[in-house]
Amino acid sequence: MTKIVKYTNNDFNLASGKSISPLEIAYETYGKLNKDKTNAVLICHALTGDQYACDINPITKKPGWWDILVGKGKTIDTDKYFIICSNVLGGCMGTTGPKSQNSTTNEPYGLNFPVITISDMVKSQVLLLDHLEIPKVLTVIGGSMGGMQVLSWMSEYPNRIKSAIPIATAAYHTSQNIAFHEVGRQAVMADPKWHDGKYFEYNTSPEKGLSVARMTAHITYLSEVALQNKFGRNLQDRAKKTFSFDADFQVESYLRYQGVNFVKRFDANSYLFLTRAMDYFDLISENDGVLANAFSDLDASVCIISFTGDWLFPSVESKKIVHALNSKGVDVSFIDIESNKGHDAFLMEEPAMFKTIRGFLDAQYNK
Amino acid sequence: MNSRSDFLIIEEMVEHGSKVLDIGCDDGSLLKMLQDRKKVDARGIELYSDRVNLCLEKGLPVVQGDANHDLEMYPDNSFDYVILSKTLQSVDKPRKILEQLLRIGKKAIVSIPNFGHWKVRLYLTLNGQMPMTPSLPAKWYNTENIHLCTINDFLSLCDEINIEIMKSVALDKNGVRLNFANRIRSVNLIGEQAIFLLKRK
Numbered sequence: 269m270t271k272i273v274k275y276t277n278n279d280f281n282l283a284s285g286k287s288i289s290p291l292e293i294a295y296e297t298y299g300k301l302n303k304d305k306t307n308a309v310l311i312c313h314a315l316t317g318d319q320y321a322c323d324i325n326p327i328t329k330k331p332g333w334w335d336i337l338v339g340k341g342k343t344i345d346t347d348k349y350f351i352i353c354s355n356v357l358g359g360c361m362g363t364t365g366p367k368s369q370n371s372t373t374n375e376p377y378g379l380n381f382p383v384i385t386i387s388d389m390v391k392s393q394v395l396l397l398d399h400l401e402i403p404k405v406l407t408v409i410g411g412s413m414g415g416m417q418v419l420s421w422m423s424e425y426p427n428r429i430k431s432a433i434p435i436a437t438a439a440y441h442t443s444q445n446i447a448f449h450e451v452g453r454q455a456v457m458a459d460p461k462w463h464d465g466k467y468f469e470y471n472t473s474p475e476k477g478l479s480v481a482r483m484t485a486h487i488t489y490l491s492e493v494a495l496q497n498k499f500g501r502n503l504q505d506r507a508k509k510t511f512s513f514d515a516d517f518q519v520e521s522y523l524r525y526q527g528v529n530f531v532k533r534f535d536a537n538s539y540l541f542l543t544r545a546m547d548y549f550d551l552i553s554e555n556d557g558v559l560a561n562a563f564s565d566l567d568a569s570v571c572i573i574s575f576t577g578d579w580l581f582p583s584v585e586s587k588k589i590v591h592a593l594n595s596k597g598v599d600v601s602f603i604d605i606e607s608n609k610g611h612d613a614f615l616m617e618e619p620a621m622f623k624t625i626r627g628f629l630d631a632q633y634n635k
Numbered sequence: 636m637n638s639r640s641d642f643l644i645i646e647e648m649v650e651h652g653s654k655v656l657d658i659g660c661d662d663g664s665l666l667k668m669l670q671d672r673k674k675v676d677a678r679g680i681e682l683y684s685d686r687v688n689l690c691l692e693k694g695l696p697v698v699q700g701d702a703n704h705d706l707e708m709y710p711d712n713s714f715d716y717v718i719l720s721k722t723l724q725s726v727d728k729p730r731k732i733l734e735q736l737l738r739i740g741k742k743a744i745v746s747i748p749n750f751g752h753w754k755v756r757l758y759l760t761l762n763g764q765m766p767m768t769p770s771l772p773a774k775w776y777n778t779e780n781i782h783l784c785t786i787n788d789f790l791s792l793c794d795e796i797n798i799e800i801m802k803s804v805a806l807d808k809n810g811v812r813l814n815f816a817n818r819i820r821s822v823n824l825i826g827e828q829a830i831f832l833l834k835r836k
Binding site for chain 1: 678684688690692693694695697698699700710713
């Protein structure tokens with residue numbers, strides 16, 4: 269059972285100037301917190317992730333999204349570390365988000381949910397750490413949108429982290445990335461079943477739109493080489509083309525499958541709000557155009573990981589962060605892992621990444 | 636522990652508790668040694684990711700990067716020492732790199748294999764072919780060492796770009812120290828490698 273912590277006493281103030289009350293944070297923990305509280309690892313999930321980082325996800329009945337990395341005897345060893353993973357603010361797996369009840373209207377928020385930011389997500393995680401009585405985590409780690417949260421931790425709560433591992437991420441969302449997100453959102457909004465975000469009133473949901481959004485996004489998470497190697501021009505369960513718009517090609521069938529499965533577990537309005545939070549992320553503009561200023565008070569060790577085949581969050585964006593940290597004299601390591609798997613490499617079997625994380629994390633723990 | 640004889644000389648040149656950047660730090664052996672024995676604040680740059688991982692396992696902060704392009708990202712005077720150990724001969728623009736070292740570092744430590752060694756000279760003279768020695772074993776067409784130089788060459792470059800040589804140590808093939816003073820001609824003949832402590836004039 270997912271644990272939920274509920275805050276009812278105070279309004280949770282957001283970057284936009286609005287606030288949320290009550291706030292609920294759904295989270296999972298794995299392993300045990302040691303007596304000195306020096307072994308806590310906070311994992312930040314990506315856009316469509318959730319709190320079920322490892323073991324079996326009770327909703328999908330499949331292994332958790334980072335089960336390949338987190339667990340007994342694995343890279344982030346649950347025998348050694350105390351792992352915390354919470355569903356992000358605006359999510360749809362138990363933490364307050366657009367499908368939660370709005371206490372003033374007694375119906376789901378829908379589009380009345382306030383636009384949230386990466387910084388708001390991190391602020392809610394700070395409350396969770398306070399609740400768990402952990403003054404400082406050994407490390408905060410995450411990829412993609414999770415990596416943005418890690419950067420936000422480094423910038424806003426430097427004294428709450430001993431180290432940080434931002435993976436496959438960037439200090440701001442690029443124009444191209446915003447563009448892809450806009451296509452996804454427009455696909456959702458173009459679905460007549462979206463009903464201006466009030467689909468819950470009609471007992472329906474914009475599954476077609478959300479599915480198309482997921483299909484487009486999924487392409488951006490892979491690479492041309494990965495798609496070509498996996499599917500080529502292979503046909504799906506048939507010897508010949510059907511001269512129709514059926515899913516003749518394996519790649520079409522695969523994408524449709526990705527889309528259909530996604531809508532079963534994800535709320536369309538959440539998708540709109542979370543993609544928006546990523547679009548708004550920009551540590552450079554928030555720091556008067558100088559990224560290094562975001563890290564003025566940072567005394568943590570940082571290990572930045574990128575992948576050569578990631579065109580959505582390319583290595584050059586990670587290098588900009590390295591550059592900024594260097595100019596502040598921060599203890600920074602950086603590795604650009606050779607991979608043709610695209611952006612999603614951080615979720616996959618990448619032995620070099622496992623080695624990097626294990627080496628860095630163990631060294632931080634022993635320090 | 637790596638017993639490379641130039642490491643011991645470098646260790647002597649580095650002051651206790653200083654801030655050090657090792658460019659081309661390989662598996663981090665030198666940095667680790669300096670961290671353990673001289674309590675330095677150690678940082679590294681390494682081209683190959685598998686070697687970066689070896690450094691991370693040692694708890695050393697190392698950035699995967701290329702000396703040819705990535706030195707520009709470091710601010711002026713951000714280190715007490717910048718070390719370039721047997722790497723100058725393989726960079727695209729040695730003069731530019733040398734200038735970068737002394738922009739980033741208050742001092743620099745540079746070690747070079749000496750192409751003026753008598754065996755190298757003899758090899759070319761007798762065989763009429765590009766020299767290959769135990770410390771420079773690659774053929775001319777596949778060597779990484781595209782800018783080899785002699786001790787004399789190095790000294791004149793430093794002179795040209797206003798670099799002061801604070802200390803210089805040459806080692807023979809057995810790692811035995813050679814006395815530099817007033818004997819540059821002979822050191823350039825029998826020194827297999829040389830290590831220099833440099834600063835801006």
